Amino acid sequence: MTILTGMRMLCCTRAAVRGVLFTIVVASAAPSGAQDAPLGGPQRATRAALAERVATLEQKSSSGGLSGSAKSRATAELSAIRMRLQQGDFRVGDRFVITLRQDSVRSDTASVRDSLKVSVANLPDASLVGVLRSELDERMTAHVARYLRNVSVRTSVLTRVAILGAVRTPGFYYASPDRPISDLVMVAGGPADQANLNELEVSRGTAKLLSVKDSRKAVKDGRTLEQLDVQSGDEVKIPIKKKINWQIVIQSMLVVSSLFFAGLQFLQWYYNRQDQ
Structure with a gap:
């Protein structure tokens, strides 16, 4: 056997090892079945639009027109929409800007507190239980109209x-x-x-x-x-811009070259013994 033959054998072995390592890396990097977040419909969807979507999904599910991942997706969407319709869109800690137009224009930022209540313009609390985003203007207009006359209300949820x-x-x-x-x-x-x-x-x-x-x-x-x-x-x-760490690159090249020459020296020693 010659050194050239030995180098060919070594290259083949390295190629096989690289193939195994590549397979391991791909297997470990593959996504573990990550799913999209369940959709509850557009943020400003009306109650009628959400109810219509529920009816459509129920009809598809009952008719057997969905299966596998599509059926699971529909079930998750149904659950999310039904929760919106029942509980509303607002949670403790949510904020919205409310603008009152009367003789003058006043704007304030309202925060949703415990029990889903808010207070604006020093008026009694208003409840947002079961209120959708698309219904906030109507809800706050009705609440303010109980205490103030000729006031227009606009809201913007943050x-x-x-x-x-x-x-x-x-x-x-x-x-x-x-x-x-x-x-x-x-x-x-x-x-x-x-x-x-x-x-x-x-x-x-x-x-x-x-x-x-x-x-x-x-x-x-x-x-x-x-x-x-x-x-x-x-x-x-x-994210941070990716930069090439040239110090690590050079160090890696030195290690690889050292291993390569060490392998050559080992092969030369091994085949010299075989020829003796």
């Missing part, structure tokens, strides 16, 4: 999001749903050093709502939180 990653002051912030998602960076004090503003991610629990690829188009198009269905409790993460 979205509470966690802005994390490469920003100067990460944390939870309230933002208007009609605000472009790219503006959230400035809400959190502006970008930190090496922030990659073109590759933000949006997640809800363990589900990723907006991938890096989709976020580039969303930022470019100026899409808003509401258009992207960003809801209170979601997380927006700004």
